[in-house]
Amino acid sequence: MKYYLGLDVGGTNLAAGVVTEDYEIVSRKSVPSGAGKSVVEIVQAMSDVSKEVLAEVGLTEADVDYWGIGMPSCVNPKTKLLVHANCFGWRNIPILDYLSRHTRLPIVLENDGRCATYGEILAGAGKDYINAIMLTLGTGVGGGIILNRKIYSGADHMGCELGHTKLIYNGRLCTCGQYGCMDAYCSARGLLDTALDELRETKEKNSQLWEVCNGELNSLTVRQIFDVWNQKDALAEKIVTQYVDHLAVGMSTLITIFRPEIIILGGGVSNAGDDFLWRVNERLKVRTFAGEEIGVPQVVRAKLGNDAGIIGAAMLGAKQPFIL
Ligand SMILES: [Zn+2]
Numbered sequence: 001m002k003y004y005l006g007l008d009v010g011g012t013n014l015a016a017g018v019v020t021e022d023y024e025i026v027s028r029k030s031v032p033s034g035a036g037k038s039v040v041e042i043v044q045a046m047s048d049v050s051k052e053v054l055a056e057v058g059l060t061e062a063d064v065d066y067w068g069i070g071m072p073s074c075v076n077p078k079t080k081l082l083v084h085a086n087c088f089g090w091r092n093i094p095i096l097d098y099l100s101r102h103t104r105l106p107i108v109l110e111n112d113g114r115c116a117t118y119g120e121i122l123a124g125a126g127k128d129y130i131n132a133i134m135l136t137l138g139t140g141v142g143g144g145i146i147l148n149r150k151i152y153s154g155a156d157h158m159g160c161e162l163g164h165t166k167l168i169y170n171g172r173l174c175t176c177g178q179y180g181c182m183d184a185y186c187s188a189r190g191l192l193d194t195a196l197d198e199l200r201e202t203k204e205k206n207s208q209l210w211e212v213c214n215g216e217l218n219s220l221t222v223r224q225i226f227d228v229w230n231q232k233d234a235l236a237e238k239i240v241t242q243y244v245d246h247l248a249v250g251m252s253t254l255i256t257i258f259r260p261e262i263i264i265l266g267g268g269v270s271n272a273g274d275d276f277l278w279r280v281n282e283r284l285k286v287r288t289f290a291g292e293e294i295g296v297p298q299v300v301r302a303k304l305g306n307d308a309g310i311i312g313a314a315m316l317g318a319k320q321p322f323i324l
Pocket residue numbers: 163164174175176177178181182183184
């Protein structure tokens with residue numbers, strides 16, 4: 001049996017795993033990523049957790065061919081610098097230099113959203129499909145595009161920032177500095193911003209949304225919004241309807257260009273339930289070019305959860321995963 005080492009680096013956790021050639025994770029460990037710590041400390045933790053998962057199944061670095069890593073942002077092949085990782089406040093970091101001090105293995109590093117998408121296409125919701133798009137609806141919006149079962153990432157791997165496709169002309173300020181990005185409306189934070197806008201503007205004070213947060217609007221959570229929505233609260237209905245419409249319009253742009261066979265939703269908001277998913281599918285038919293005539297790809301939930309990022313990272317060097 002051949003083994004692969006994958007590490008998924010997020011703003012909250014570092015999740016490492018040893019993955020078999022059948023995409024089974026035989027050893028895994030997750031530790032806090034330590035946002036706020038120095039690059040040296042975070043890279044040390046990345047190395048430690050990766051070596052621990054190998055040791056747990058009696059392996060060492062000599063038993064794997066490379067170290068696959070999924071990270072926010074990606075390395076610019078011209079400068080060899082990690083461009084921009086918001087969660088750590090990193091800009092143009094020589095991450096490969098830091099990492100190579102800890103290993104003799106070749107390092108294969110790719111954007112975390114693309115790794116999760118690749119994991120889902122290999123072993124999850126996309127495994128029976130050739131062309132797929134995944135959107136992760138978490139703190140931000142990430143994702144990836146799969147064409148012919150390979151990752152499409154554009155020139156110098158700098159494309160496919162799906163969350164920063166424009167949704168609203170001169171809309172909300174996004175974390176990236178641009179205005180009106182999909183991220184600013186369809187992330188968990190975007191949903192909360194929509195809710196806060198509505199709550200501050202409405203004269204109706206009888207929505208249960210006020211009760212669940214005890215009037216402390218800034219403490220409102222995505223889960224609370226969907227819980228109240230499930231109880232048929234009128235204001236929550238208005239907020240979720242807006243959210244679904246933004247998401248459908250954002251996805252319709254991607255469908256119009258790429259026509260995937262399937263769209264996979266991951267991230268916290270994707271767990272809002274079957275009614276939510278049904279709404280998204282229905283709205284997409286209305287909002288997509290020729291949606292009624294030729295149909296739209298089905299939108300499904302991701303299957304692998306956090307494992308997708310580990311599997312995708314682990315398999316980055318197994319066979320050429322990229323469209324070159
Ligand atoms: Zn943006």
